[in-house]
Amino acid sequence: MxxxxxxxxxxxxxxxxxxxxxxxxxxxxxxxxxxxxxxxxxxxxxxxxxxxxxxxNRAARSLANRQTMAIALVVPEETTRFFGDPYFASIVHGITKGLEPSDYVLTLQLTSPFSPSEKTVRYLLGGNVDGALVVSHHSGDHFLASLGKELPVVFGGRPLRPDEQTSYFVDVDNTAAAEMGTQFLIDLGRTRIATISGAADMPAGIDRAAGWKRAMDGAGLRSDLLADGDFTMAGGARAMRELLDRAPDLDAVFVASDLMATGAVSVLRERGRVIPADVAVVGFDDSPAATSGEVELTTVHQPSVEMGEAMAHMLLALLRGEDPEPVNIMPTRIVVRAST
Amino acid sequence: MxxxxxxxxxxxxxxxxxxxxxxxxxxxxxxxxxxxxxxxxxxxxxxxxxxxxxxxNRAARSLANRQTMAIALVVPEETTRFFGDPYFASIVHGITKGLEPSDYVLTLQLTSPFSPSEKTVRYLLGGNVDGALVVSHHSGDHFLASLGKELPVVFGGRPLRPDEQTSYFVDVDNTAAAEMGTQFLIDLGRTRIATISGAADMPAGIDRAAGWKRAMDGAGLRSDLLADGDFTMAGGARAMRELLDRAPDLDAVFVASDLMATGAVSVLRERGRVIPADVAVVGFDDSPAATSGEVELTTVHQPSVEMGEAMAHMLLALLRGEDPEPVNIMPTRIVVRAST
DNA sequence: CTGAAAGCGCTTACAG
DNA sequence: CTGAAAGCGCTTACAG
Incomplete structure (x- = not known):
């Protein structure tokens, strides 16, 4: 029955x-x-x-011409983090836009940030997709880079190890961008500038911290105030508390993501600091989080939607059998708002 | 070449x-x-x-047995809204969990909230998936219900029009839940209780407003303070401003989503109201937004993750050729925190 | 319990 | 420019 x-x-x-x-x-x-x-x-x-x-009939067509017309969107992140950070929304939006004119459909693979689930690997290698897009703050792991020979893969974010030459990716120059953000604070006359970094095992986290340090070093300022905020709002708040405890006199903070900055701003106000009079804040991303919090954030804008589109275009080129530039570094700029 | x-x-x-x-x-x-x-x-x-x-080989298998082993996750929402509301994160998390033990993969279809794109319809009807899951605050439109004969579909949220008997869905009793949330405020002794509703074209918005009114009517209180917050943080803030202008003496507000409540709380504090002394706030969802804002929210908990799982299970049953209960109404409860 | 054979709905050289 | 035919990699009655 x-x-x-x-x-x-x-x-x-x-x-x-x-x-x-x-x-x-x-x-x-x-x-x-x-x-x-x-x-x-x-x-x-x-x-x-x-x-x-x-x-x-898609199956018949796939069987005959060995193309699936499907692309995997691989997300090695906790679900809550993926959905909790507006940065991802923009990237996915861009990917969707970039794929729209094509006949490819997007398949969602949420998987562990540490190692892809067996189901995911089987899926990717089982000939179910023609290519993959990997989006994650952790994507620097490039755990799939080894599959690059089996399957065209484009990453959002540079590889963690520079020797992974095989990777295709789109990114911004995180170091230079963070340096620019920090320099903006320095030019404002701030001298006790802390940073809240992303996790130390993620390229974006590492590079942005390095950029902050470079600016501080260049200005002859001490770069001792760094706390890890793990790219979450709660982590940003936690880091801000720690920094305030260590250095009650800090007069500025460069935060490696707007989401973390939102958490940091809450703590600053809680502790009675006036923004920007007492403490100036510069974020990173220019995601919706920058303008949805208590204070509109000055931030380092990265073109997230365009980056998603660029990822889609790069993969599409690969699938066409073309030979695109494997690295696409997109521009950043400062957007000035109320927090500085 | x-x-x-x-x-x-x-x-x-x-x-x-x-x-x-x-x-x-x-x-x-x-x-x-x-x-x-x-x-x-x-x-x-x-x-x-x-x-x-x-x-x-998936294609060969599909061709032979007429099953695709793919399920569409259809999201008739703006990308930013979908990613901006943690409620969706929980639902998708649940869906992912529910599908995990199966061999089905999830395909992502972000589409317009008003009418599905032609590409989406072609995709769904072109035999590319065995079934669909529709997740959206707008899902009451059940625009796909007509396809119910062509394709098994399970919705998150009840249909907008009750005559759409054909629909399978999982939901909570939004009216009763909102009544409970409002009653909680009444029992606290509050009398001037406003509500920030979701949009009036969404079942969850309509029902929660109705529940608020029912509680107010039942207590003999005036139910004149309603403003639409459109299920966004910015909308919640806007609605709160409007309510405060209309009724500076309000002493409580029942907000139809935690995300909107976050916006409302910002405005209340901006206007110098102490929470909960001056104004008590009850949210809805018990999503991460309830605990990530300036004040931890008392809220009506709905089991979002479990709802996602239930959707997956219902669809899986349908795909097995079984005949599951078409309606699954899950329980809600009040979670008390700092905002009351 | 096992195998030969047909068939799923396309694409793609190969002829013409 | 057009068609006949083989083949893509499976599943599924049907025999045995």
Whole structure:
């Protein structure tokens, strides 16, 4: 007893061919946009397709031409973190936009940040997708880079180890961008500038901390005030408390993500600091978090949506068999708001 | 000139059969867990599969048995909203969990909240998925309900129009839950209780507003203070400002989502109200937003993760050809924190 | 319990 | 420009 309703079987290529009075080969050609079809045949076939509401069977097509027309969106993050940081929203938005004009669909693979689940690996290597996009603050692990020979993969964010030359990725120059953000604070006359960094095992975390240090060193300021905020709002708050305890006299803080900055701002106000009079704050990302908190944040803007699009375009190029630049570093800039 | 590297073709059923010295039928049986296989053959085949690292070709399998082993996650929301509200994170987390033990993969379809894109419809009806899960505050539209005959669909949230009997969905009793949240405020002795509702075109928005009104009416209190917050943080802030302007004397507010409550709390503090002394706040969801803001929120807890899981289970049952209860209403409860 | 054979709905050289 | 035919890698009655 199968409760599923019986459905009329969808029309096949065969049916269209019969309706149009041509062979299946011909229908296949028009479906796939081949030029070698005479005008009248084209018209007849198009009409038949329209009339029968024909939609090609994806499985049959995949089997025949060895393409799945699917792309995996691999997210090695905790679900809550992935959904909790607006930065990801922008990236995914960009990816969706970039893939829109193509016929590829996106498949979601939420997996552990440490090592991909067996199901994910099997899925990726089982010929279920034509390529993969990896989006994560952890993506520097490039755990899939080894699969680069098996499957075209594009990462969001540089590889953790520079020797992984095989990787394709799009990123910003996090070090230079963080240096710029910190320099902005220095130019404002601040001298006791702390930083709240992302986790030390993530390239974005490492590089932004390095950029802060470079600016501080360059200005002859002490770079002793660093606390790890782990790219979460709660972590940002925690780090801010720690920094305030260590250095009640700090007059500025460069925070490696807007989300963490939101947490930091709460703590600063809780402790009676006026922003920016007492403490100036510069964030990073220019995500919606920058403008949705208690104080609108001055921040280092990175073009997240465009980065997602660029990832999609790079993968699409790879899938076309082209040879795109493997590294795309996009520009950043400072956006000044109320927190400085 | 195709730049894509040549790859060794993956092993097929045929290869495994040869290696194990049996027919393809037999290998197919063990791959699919049929019981009608003798122990020694089972051992031999299993060994061959292991040795060759055989992974069944999904397209071939789909073509033969007319199952895609894919489920669409349809999200009729703006990308930023989808990613901006932690409620969705929990639902998707639950869905992922619920699908984990199965062999189904999840396909992501971000689409317009108003009408599904043509690409989405083609995808869903083109035999690319075996079923769909629709997650959205707008899901009451049940725009896909009409496809219910073509494709098993499970919604998060009740249909907007009660006559859509065909729908499968999981939800909470939003009216009762909102009434409970409001009653909690009444029992605290508050009398001038406002509400910030979700949008009026979404079932969750409508029902929670109705529940608030029911509690107010039941207590003989005036239910004149309602403002729409559109389920966003910014909307919550806007609504709070409006309510405060209209009724500076309000002493409590029931907010239809924690995310909106976060915005409302900011405004209340900005306007010098002490929470909960001057104004008590009750949210809805018990999402991470309830505890990540300036004040930990008392809120109506709904089991979002479990709801996602329930959606997955219901769809899986449908796909098995079973006949599950079409409606699953899950329990809610009050969680008391600092805002009351 | 096991195998031979047909069939799922396409694409793709190969002829013409 | 068009068609006949083989083949993609499985599953599934049907025999035995």
């Amino acid at each position: 199968n409760a599923a309703p019986l459905r009329r079987l969808p029309p096949t290529l065969e049916a269209v061919a019969a309706a149009a009075g041509v062979s299946r080969s011909t229908v296949s050609r028009v479906v796939n946009g081949s030029t070698r079809v005479s005008p009248d045949v084209l018209t007849a076939v198009t009409a038949a397709i329209e009339e029968l509401q024909y939609i090609p | 195709n730049a894509a590297p040549l790859r060794r073709l993956p092993p097929t059923l045929e290869a495994v059969a040869a290696a194990a010295g049996v027919s393809r039928s037999t290998v197919s049986r063990v791959v699919n867990g049929s019981t009608r296989v003798s122990p020694d053959v089972l051992t031999a085949v299993t060994a061959a599969i292991e040795e060759l690292q055989y992974i069944p």
